[in-house]
Amino acid sequence: MPPQGDPAIAVPAMAVPAIAVVVGGGGDLGRATALRFAGKGIAVALLDSSLEGARRTLSEIEATGGRGIALAVDVTEAEALAAAIDTVEGSLGAVTILVNSAGIEGAVEPIVTYPEDAFDRVMAVNVKGVFLAMQAILPHMIARGHGSVVNVASTSAIRGRGGLAGYVASKHAVLGLTKVAALDVGGRGVRVNAVLPGPIAGRMIENIERQSEGGVRRGNAAPVARPEDVATAIAFLASDEARHVNGAGLVVDGGSTLI
Numbered sequence: 001m002p003p004q005g006d007p008a009i010a011v012p013a014m015a016v017p018a019i020a021v022v023v024g025g026g027g028d029l030g031r032a033t034a035l036r037f038a039g040k041g042i043a044v045a046l047l048d049s050s051l052e053g054a055r056r057t058l059s060e061i062e063a064t065g066g067r068g069i070a071l072a073v074d075v076t077e078a079e080a081l082a083a084a085i086d087t088v089e090g091s092l093g094a095v096t097i098l099v100n101s102a103g104i105e106g107a108v109e110p111i112v113t114y115p116e117d118a119f120d121r122v123m124a125v126n127v128k129g130v131f132l133a134m135q136a137i138l139p140h141m142i143a144r145g146h147g148s149v150v151n152v153a154s155t156s157a158i159r160g161r162g163g164l165a166g167y168v169a170s171k172h173a174v175l176g177l178t179k180v181a182a183l184d185v186g187g188r189g190v191r192v193n194a195v196l197p198g199p200i201a202g203r204m205i206e207n208i209e210r211q212s213e214g215g216v217r218r219g220n221a222a223p224v225a226r227p228e229d230v231a232t233a234i235a236f237l238a239s240d241e242a243r244h245v246n247g248a249g250l251v252v253d254g255g256s257t258l259i
Ligand SMILES: NC(=O)c1ccc[n+]([C@@H]2O[C@H](COP(=O)([O-])OP(=O)(O)OC[C@H]3O[C@@H](n4cnc5c(N)ncnc54)[C@H](O)[C@@H]3O)[C@@H](O)[C@H]2O)c1
Pocket: 023, 024, 025, 026, 027, 028, 029, 030, 047, 048, 049, 050, 053, 073, 074, 075, 076, 100, 101, 102, 103, 104, 125, 129, 152, 153, 154, 155, 196, 197, 198, 199, 200, 201, 202, 203, 204, 205
């Protein structure tokens, strides 16, 4: 069967300069991902509610001769996201890659006492934020017939973790959103995938561990990745080398969810 016309093959082979938006680019994984892109000569827009964090990553990119822009954006605000994408395209050019790496862990508390406001906030940032960022960028990518989105889920998208009701529910939702988006855009030159990391060394896992004292959290101990280990997987999914990968959830956890 010739591949031509197969809707599963999402990205046509064509040379387009890559421009990446990394939402959450001021965080541990966003930073590593942005530096990875910059190392490949890709200009990177760092969108983060922490302008300080986004600027920190930008200065590291610029120190290595890379190019980018840092913008303060709360991913739960649709208008701010749309305005940021316009600013990025005016400054760097047409966005070809979106990485949704903004996220919060929320409370660490058994479900019966898990605070409602913490649940709402985790769902707003981790789920609605991914939804809104895709809504902001996908129309541009579809119109140009080229683009790749990588949503950062977690192994919490495919397993339970005691004490993390909001987080685990949100990451299951991110994987679901990824599959829907992949189907909605597939065959139009745009792909949407997810990466499912296990624990990554950095702020988030340290805070969860701190809050877990007293044994609220239940689950098997998983090996901890370096942010760069996960950034490599994101860079692959974002690249045209993954042209036949659409709607996938790539687990990057050292094998810990196998048992
Ligand atoms: N750290 C881990 O162990 C781990 C494991 C699996 C998945 N993940 C996921 O990876 C992603 C990145 O996590 P990380 O480890 O880099 O954490 P991090 O806390 O270092 O980075 C998260 C970034 O998101 C930003 N952010 C938070 N709320 C925001 C909002 N409303 N709008 C815009 N930006 C906002 C923060 O300012 C921060 O820079 C998250 O989605 C997280 O759930 C992390």
